[in-house]
Structures are given as C-alpha cells and as structure tokens.
Amino acid sequence: MADLKDLFQSADWKTEKHVPVIEAPDKAAKGQIVKILLSVGKEIPHSNTTEHHIRWIEAYFLAEGEKFPYQIGRFEFGAHGESVQGPNTSTIFTHPEVQVSFKTDKSGTILAGSYCNIHGLWKNAKDIKIE
Numbered sequence: 001m002a003d004l005k006d007l008f009q010s011a012d013w014k015t016e017k018h019v020p021v022i023e024a025p026d027k028a029a030k031g032q033i034v035k036i037l038l039s040v041g042k043e044i045p046h047s048n049t050t051e052h053h054i055r056w057i058e059a060y061f062l063a064e065g066e067k068f069p070y071q072i073g074r075f076e077f078g079a080h081g082e083s084v085q086g087p088n089t090s091t092i093f094t095h096p097e098v099q100v101s102f103k104t105d106k107s108g109t110i111l112a113g114s115y116c117n118i119h120g121l122w123k124n125a126k127d128i129k130i131e
Helices: none
Strands: 020-023 034-038 054-063 069-077 097-102 110-115 118-131
Touching: 020 110, 020 118, 034 054, 034 110, 054 097, 069 097
Parallel strands: none
Antiparallel strands: 020 034, 034 097, 054 069, 054 110, 110 118
16 A cells, blocks of 8 residues: 655755745744745746646645644645636646745744646755744
C-alpha cells in the first residue's frame, strides 16, 4: 500500500520546475508579520495549459517543539486556458504564485507542497529563526 509521504517529490527548485519555492526571511522578531511568497517555476517556468498545470500550493508552519504543523493556507489555481470552446481557447491563465503572511513567537520550519496534474506532488521547506 502506498503511503502519502512517499508520494511527495523534492529537488532543487533551480533545476526542477515543479518544486514550490519559498521566499521568506531567514529571521524575524517575535510577533512580527512574516511575508511568504510561494511560487512554482521561478527559475524554469512551468507550463500552464489545460493539459499541464499547477493545480494548488499549500503552506504550513511547524514550530519547534510542536508535533503537528499549522496550515497557513491552501491556494488553488483554477484557470488554465480551458473554455466551452475547448482546451487552451481562453485568454485566462493563472500563474502559480501567491503571497501569504503570518506571525509566530517560535522558530520553526515553513513547509510547502504543490501539485502538478501530470507530475504529481512536490515539497520544499525553509527554516525561520524567531528572535
């Protein structure tokens, strides 16, 4: 039986276009708003067609000493060029990028996951120090 954790792939986002990129500060002050920019395809653009696209990105925060992460947000991208006329006939295409903010009093790890409708689940992580 497959295990969900075994289905997530990872790689260096500079060489693999499916890995979610987490842009966030390395350090922040307690209670300070931390802005996170999540994207897919930063160095190598990911196609966004009806047939091949990023469906969603999720962000979590796992505080040091905690057992479970907190979900910061889930962001779905719903326009991939499809219309009633058929695939790739619309002029509307979403771009897999989103900014979200949160605050915390604990250091920890920002976790991100993304889903490509052809190439499956991808993950990345970034530590943040709270001072």
